[in-house]
Amino acid sequence: MSEFAGLGADLGMSTGMIPITAPPETPKLPPREWVKANLFSSPFNSVLTVVASIIILAITRGLMSFIFNPQRQWDATATNLRLLMTQAYPEEQYLRIWIATAVVFTLTGLSLAVWRAGSAVPLSDVGRRLLTFGGTIALLVLLAPFSVRATIIWLVVAVAVAGGGEALRRLVDDERTMSTLGILLIGLSGLVGSLWVIPYGNHTFQLHRTPRVLAEPGTVALTTKLPWTVMLLVAVAAYFLGIFIRERLPTNAPRITLLLLWLLMPPTLLYLVLRDPSFDMGHVLGTDIPIFLVYAVLGGALLNWLARPSTGEIGRIVAALVLVAAFAAFLTPMRMIVRLDMLVLAAFALAAPTFSGGPRARKNYVIGWLGFLGIMSWLVTAINTPSTVKVPGQFFIGGLSLTLIVAVFTIVISFPLGLALALARTSNMPIFRLLATWFIEFVRGVPMITILIFFSIMVPLFLPPGMHLGEVAAVIIGYSLFSAAYLAENVRGGLQSVTRGQHEAAEAVGMTTSQKTVFIVLPQALRISIPPLVGHCIGVFKETSLLAIIGLFDVLFIARSVMPNQTEFMGSTKENVLFVSLIYWIFCYQMSKASQRLERRTGLGER
Amino acid sequence: MTDAAAAEPADDQGQTRDLSNARDMIVCEEVSKWYGDFRALDKISTTIKEQEVVVVLGPSGSGKSTWIRCINRLEIHQEGRIVVDDVELTNDLRNIEQVRSEVGMVFQQFNLFPHLKVIDNVSLAPIWVRKKPRAEAEEQAMAQLERVGIPEQAHKYPGQLSGGQQQRVAIARALAMEPKIMLFDEVTSALDPEMVKEVLDIMKTLALSGMTMMVVTHEMGFAKEVADRIIFMEEGQIVEQGTPTHFFENPTEDRTKLFLSQIL
Numbered sequence: 001m002s003e004f005a006g007l008g009a010d011l012g013m014s015t016g017m018i019p020i021t022a023p024p025e026t027p028k029l030p031p032r033e034w035v036k037a038n039l040f041s042s043p044f045n046s047v048l049t050v051v052a053s054i055i056i057l058a059i060t061r062g063l064m065s066f067i068f069n070p071q072r073q074w075d076a077t078a079t080n081l082r083l084l085m086t087q088a089y090p091e092e093q094y095l096r097i098w099i100a101t102a103v104v105f106t107l108t109g110l111s112l113a114v115w116r117a118g119s120a121v122p123l124s125d126v127g128r129r130l131l132t133f134g135g136t137i138a139l140l141v142l143l144a145p146f147s148v149r150a151t152i153i154w155l156v157v158a159v160a161v162a163g164g165g166e167a168l169r170r171l172v173d174d175e176r177t178m179s180t181l182g183i184l185l186i187g188l189s190g191l192v193g194s195l196w197v198i199p200y201g202n203h204t205f206q207l208h209r210t211p212r213v214l215a216e217p218g219t220v221a222l223t224t225k226l227p228w229t230v231m232l233l234v235a236v237a238a239y240f241l242g243i244f245i246r247e248r249l250p251t252n253a254p255r256i257t258l259l260l261l262w263l264l265m266p267p268t269l270l271y272l273v274l275r276d277p278s279f280d281m282g283h284v285l286g287t288d289i290p291i292f293l294v295y296a297v298l299g300g301a302l303l304n305w306l307a308r309p310s311t312g313e314i315g316r317i318v319a320a321l322v323l324v325a326a327f328a329a330f331l332t333p334m335r336m337i338v339r340l341d342m343l344v345l346a347a348f349a350l351a352a353p354t355f356s357g358g359p360r361a362r363k364n365y366v367i368g369w370l371g372f373l374g375i376m377s378w379l380v381t382a383i384n385t386p387s388t389v390k391v392p393g394q395f396f397i398g399g400l401s402l403t404l405i406v407a408v409f410t411i412v413i414s415f416p417l418g419l420a421l422a423l424a425r426t427s428n429m430p431i432f433r434l435l436a437t438w439f440i441e442f443v444r445g446v447p448m449i450t451i452l453i454f455f456s457i458m459v460p461l462f463l464p465p466g467m468h469l470g471e472v473a474a475v476i477i478g479y480s481l482f483s484a485a486y487l488a489e490n491v492r493g494g495l496q497s498v499t500r501g502q503h504e505a506a507e508a509v510g511m512t513t514s515q516k517t518v519f520i521v522l523p524q525a526l527r528i529s530i531p532p533l534v535g536h537c538i539g540v541f542k543e544t545s546l547l548a549i550i551g552l553f554d555v556l557f558i559a560r561s562v563m564p565n566q567t568e569f570m571g572s573t574k575e576n577v578l579f580v581s582l583i584y585w586i587f588c589y590q591m592s593k594a595s596q597r598l599e600r601r602t603g604l605g606e607r
Numbered sequence: 608m609t610d611a612a613a614a615e616p617a618d619d620q621g622q623t624r625d626l627s628n629a630r631d632m633i634v635c636e637e638v639s640k641w642y643g644d645f646r647a648l649d650k651i652s653t654t655i656k657e658q659e660v661v662v663v664l665g666p667s668g669s670g671k672s673t674w675i676r677c678i679n680r681l682e683i684h685q686e687g688r689i690v691v692d693d694v695e696l697t698n699d700l701r702n703i704e705q706v707r708s709e710v711g712m713v714f715q716q717f718n719l720f721p722h723l724k725v726i727d728n729v730s731l732a733p734i735w736v737r738k739k740p741r742a743e744a745e746e747q748a749m750a751q752l753e754r755v756g757i758p759e760q761a762h763k764y765p766g767q768l769s770g771g772q773q774q775r776v777a778i779a780r781a782l783a784m785e786p787k788i789m790l791f792d793e794v795t796s797a798l799d800p801e802m803v804k805e806v807l808d809i810m811k812t813l814a815l816s817g818m819t820m821m822v823v824t825h826e827m828g829f830a831k832e833v834a835d836r837i838i839f840m841e842e843g844q845i846v847e848q849g850t851p852t853h854f855f856e857n858p859t860e861d862r863t864k865l866f867l868s869q870i871l
Contacts, residue, residue, distance in 0.1 A: 325715055509731075509780065511735065519735065
């Protein structure tokens with residue numbers, strides 16, 4: 001072997017870095033020439049440019065006249081913002097909502113710092129953007145049906161913005177840069193600061209008061225502006241805490257911890273903070289925790305043994321027996337959690353040989369099992385614990401909060417389910433392939449509404465006596481199954497695009513089928529599937545609006561039928577729907593941007 | 608040595624090593640394979656000894672690649688027996704996995720894992736198949752990368768390397784499993800001409816180190832210089848085999864002569 005040492009040195013010279021010479025700089029065209037080259041390059045293109053501009057201006061003018069028409073009742077939206085966000089969540093419990101928001105903001109701030117989000121932008125670029133922004137404001141103001149006075153005020157603002165941008169562009173030298181996070185912070189501070197300064201008016205609605213709707217002049221209520229200020233400060237503080245952690249700890253530990261916290265956050269906030277569960281401590285201590293401990297200890301020991309490389313064929317047989325036991329558990333009367341735990345244990349046992357290895361690999365595997373078991377036990381216990389936050393009638397929360405809860409849980413749950421279905425459908429095992437194909441084809445052939453109705457009305461009838469499943473939990477399960485079928489098809493497309501050569505290379509180094517799938521095929525398939533998967537997530541988020549059909553108060557339902565029913569705001573549907581569509585658009589656009597960033601990061605389209 | 612090399616006296620030329628006492632590493636007995644009605648392999652029988660370097664030549668479509676891919680069960684033969692290091696290739700998954708972990712293979716199209724860094728490409732299989740601790744596996748991966756002369760590329764992605772460098776990573780990846788046999792399937796065919804040499808040089812050094820090798824190639828210079836034995840295939844059959852001297856200077860079969868006249 002030693003003769004190779006010299007060889008490496010011989011070949012070293014041919015492997016040195018290729019010297020990089022900077023490409024010739026393409027000169028930036030001055031504005032007039034740019035316009036000529038891109039918009040008026042031929043007579044036909046000139047006509048197209050003029051016609052398209054007229055159409056765009058006409059549409060914008062129509063939109064502006066609609067929004068700023070004096071007949072519009074934007075008061076309806078302003079008065080009922082709280083209703084849109086959380087439906088009838090009790091006023092005296094509202095601190096819970098703010099705590100939940102603060103947790104989300106803290107995690108966001110920490111993550112931004114730990115993952116080094118944001119990039120440096122030259123100040124001259126910022127100036128150019130401001131210039132464009134000011135111009136756009138001026139154009140919109142001229143198109144809007146404002147009074148002369150309002151037009152003048154807004155034009156002054158527009159000129160100030162554009163002038164500031166131009167000054168920045170000219171006076172600052174090109175080397176100076178600014179972080180995108182800094183720009184974001186300035187923008188958000190401006191928004192929150194405006195709550196304290198600008199007289200948006202204080203709109204209130206109280207049932208037992210005349211008049212029920214009151215619009216007082218001045219800035220918004222303290223109960224709105226104070227919490228939002230605190231939220232902004234929390235996020236900023238969390239960001240600096242994140243930098244502190246980043247500089248003092250190795251890279252991976254904080255990242256893994258944060259990922260786990262993000263995963264734990266939704267079930268914890270929902271079932272501990274927002275709902276305020278009234279635990280039956282006798283039941284929790286006497287039944288739930290013992291069951292968890294038995295599975296944690298015995299299951300952990302079993303998995304530790306199965307993940308030993310020396311266990312071999314006997315381990316696989318034992319794992320198969322656990323699966324049989326899990327199926328048997330579903331045929332005999334016993335607690336649901338016992339059955340579910342057994343089923344998950346069987347899945348972990350079957351996958352153990354794939355991840356087998358030394359003590360460290362085994363420890364990680366057992367920790368994974370404990371984590372999964374913990375989350376699942378918590379969810380089952382929490383779903384079956386009644387809430388102390390009471391609202392008349394429906395689920396304890398509604399509006400945008402409900403929309404977000406259902407969307408987040410559905411996406412998180414349907415992701416592993418969809419992966420499993422896609423793998424089963426492409427596997428060599430005929431039984432798995434058949435089951436997955438039937439499931440996918442069945443679910444895809446049924447409208448989503450039927451599934452929602454089935455899970456909200458029929459499933460509770462089939463549950464064993466004593467087992468209680470909240471309506472929203474039932475809907476989330478149904479929606480997750482539905483979403484998983486579509487997700488599976490998206491992933492399957494990615495799986496098929498992994499070349500034969502990759503399979504052969506993995507097989508040639510002796511990987512088992514499951515190792516090949518986990519380490520080689522899935523990462524590549526998922527990377528290719530990012531655009532359709534994000535498209536699917538956007539779809540899931542938007543289709544939560546169908547929850548209204550089974551009587552849940554999602555944000556669109558409130559905007560469409562609850563608010564117009566207030567006699568003061570008769571016929572304000574158009575305004576509310578426009579406002580809600582703006583909310584939907586903001587979320588979906590952010591998902592879309594995140595998808596683009598993810599694609600860039602994973603280098604999609606480069607290799 | 609059995610049928611093949613015994614036909615050629617070992618003292619025919621100086622460079623031929625005497626491997627008659629060596630262990631049988633690959634034994635093929637009447638191996639046949641069909642694609643539909645097309646017979647890709649037609650009763651291939653030969654034995655490859657430990658440390659022997661066998662170069663397989665032949666026109667395209669002659670079944671060279673199919674044969675070499677049968678040796679580690681990327682293709683399934685339908686008749687005959689293939690025994691690799693005393694393990695017979697059958698449908699039993701355990702046998703297949705055992706053979707594959709002892710037979711390294713390098714492909715024409717490199718087939719590196721594009722989502723993993725070079726070092727992870729090399730250390731992945733030792734970690735998960737050989738169950739080595741990560742630190743040890745990475746240390747050995749670096750040693751293999753030094754062996755093929757590109758340790759400085761360890762933390763790049765395959766897409767950032769030239770073709771020749773990628774193929775050398777592929778060789779390091781196969782070597783990291785510490786195989787007893789290496790299979791090379793037209794490894795220089797997809798490379799630009801100036802990169803062929805760097806890959807061939809590594810294969811030569813590997814051959815000198817005593818690795819059992821089976822090489823499908825069109826590089827006649829390499830075959831002449833390195834091979835212990837050359838096997839010429841056509842239409843799924845072994846037409847002629849022998850030492851490089853015999854094969855290039857003194858072939859007996861007409862089809863071999865025709866092939867040589869076309870390429871030389």
